[in-house]
Amino acid sequence: MSAITNHMPTAELQALDSAHHMHPFTAGNELAEKGARVITRAQGVTLTDSEGNSFLDAMAGLWCVNIGYGRDELAQVAARQMRELPFYNTFFQTTHVPAIALSAKLAELAPGDLNHVFFAGSGSEANDTNIRMVRTYWAMKGKPGKSIIISRKNAYHGSSVGSGSLGGMTYMHEQGGLPIPDIHHINQPHWWAEGGDLSPEEFGLARARELEEAIERLGEDRVAAFIAEPVQGAGGVVIAPQTYWPEIQRICDKYEILLIADEVICGFGRTGNWFGSQTMNIRPDIMTIAKGLSSGYAPIGGSIVSDEIADVIGSGEFNHGYTYSGHPVAAAVALENLRILEEEDIIGHVRNIAAPYLEKAWKGLADHPLVGEARSIGLMGTIALTPDKDSRAAFAGDAGAVGYICRERCFANNLIMRHVGDRMIISPPLVIRPEEIDTLVARATRALDETYAEIQKQGLF
Numbered sequence: 001m002s003a004i005t006n007h008m009p010t011a012e013l014q015a016l017d018s019a020h021h022m023h024p025f026t027a028g029n030e031l032a033e034k035g036a037r038v039i040t041r042a043q044g045v046t047l048t049d050s051e052g053n054s055f056l057d058a059m060a061g062l063w064c065v066n067i068g069y070g071r072d073e074l075a076q077v078a079a080r081q082m083r084e085l086p087f088y089n090t091f092f093q094t095t096h097v098p099a100i101a102l103s104a105k106l107a108e109l110a111p112g113d114l115n116h117v118f119f120a121g122s123g124s125e126a127n128d129t130n131i132r133m134v135r136t137y138w139a140m141k142g143k144p145g146k147s148i149i150i151s152r153k154n155a156y157h158g159s160s161v162g163s164g165s166l167g168g169m170t171y172m173h174e175q176g177g178l179p180i181p182d183i184h185h186i187n188q189p190h191w192w193a194e195g196g197d198l199s200p201e202e203f204g205l206a207r208a209r210e211l212e213e214a215i216e217r218l219g220e221d222r223v224a225a226f227i228a229e230p231v232q233g234a235g236g237v238v239i240a241p242q243t244y245w246p247e248i249q250r251i252c253d254k255y256e257i258l259l260i261a262d263e264v265i266c267g268f269g270r271t272g273n274w275f276g277s278q279t280m281n282i283r284p285d286i287m288t289i290a291k292g293l294s295s296g297y298a299p300i301g302g303s304i305v306s307d308e309i310a311d312v313i314g315s316g317e318f319n320h321g322y323t324y325s326g327h328p329v330a331a332a333v334a335l336e337n338l339r340i341l342e343e344e345d346i347i348g349h350v351r352n353i354a355a356p357y358l359e360k361a362w363k364g365l366a367d368h369p370l371v372g373e374a375r376s377i378g379l380m381g382t383i384a385l386t387p388d389k390d391s392r393a394a395f396a397g398d399a400g401a402v403g404y405i406c407r408e409r410c411f412a413n414n415l416i417m418r419h420v421g422d423r424m425i426i427s428p429p430l431v432i433r434p435e436e437i438d439t440l441v442a443r444a445t446r447a448l449d450e451t452y453a454e455i456q457k458q459g460l461f
């Protein structure tokens, strides 16, 4: 077979892809028919495909390319580390400088007494670590009955058997025998979709109190931890009402339930602070990290844990670990990414420039006839498409049909936005400049106009 390169005709690349490559979260038959979009290059906030089209990537890949594409420093560091020590493990009393340096840096950046890092290759793996870690923690403290982890419906915590069980996506539970035992899901704080006649504040409290009810019902002596994303990402950028998080923290404190903040999306600047937990003013015992840790340049994740948990777990042997826990190349790349985030004050840029600018422009989309609410926090944005703003109604017919049309109109307008049902979401690289935000919102507006015209034509509105 001749070499497969960027220079091959797109149709040939698509045919090979369809013949041999199984894609995550993709309907195979649809893909075979349409052919995959082949991305060939990227720089800053812009992606280029094999046909020479360019797109403003308002999703930063999968919420991960926080420092933007094309930072050569990371390539240099990776090459240097590969030459010096491409791999060694961190099992059996061994370590290496990249793992030492990265864990020390993360301990410095993380709030409170979160001073210890257990590395993984991804967010899913890190959440699997968390399941075993919190159960082992309680067992080592003489309370093996505390094994239930409470999570939320419509949460996303990964795709492996453990993390997919923590997640609250029913369409994932339908495949492969999930969830595993002792995972319990309460309702999410999604006011727009589920708040009914309650005010957002009343609803936030009511949903937080479901945690207390669940602990009372299941028994305090059975519950190990509560896990949640500070802002639900894959669920549609669900920003909880103001009343929610303080109440969750109160309940976790009262019942001594460990709080796991899944910072895989919110971590490393996304909400305008290093961690979403700081934005929400919560004190987690464990934070799950991945994605922005390396800005997606290398696969790496981990769990940052408190002194107390590390002391207890460290008092025995934790029979857990991944070949790539603390992989030296990924760790070196992550460390360089953190250096850039810090030295270039990219989080200050989010907080002081990009997020306020986006918020203003994004809110303006609520004037569009299709848009019910338009909200953002830091550099995460969400808009609800609705046939009736006042009643916050959903479209008749298949949920997501209108969102899908809108996503396709975004592509046609050189913009990558994602749809979750009939909600459009963004999470652009943190380095996005105000003039790029203008372009993003102008393209989104055109896509919304075209969606509006299309659904009127189809009789959906």
Ligand code: PMP
Pocket (backbone or CB within 6 Å): 062, 122, 123, 124, 125, 127, 156, 157, 158, 159, 229, 233, 234, 262, 263, 264, 265, 290, 291, 301
């Ligand atoms: N947690 C959250 C909050 C996520 O958004 C994701 C990925 N989208 C994960 C965990 C899983 O991470 P990974 O895909 O790296 O396994």
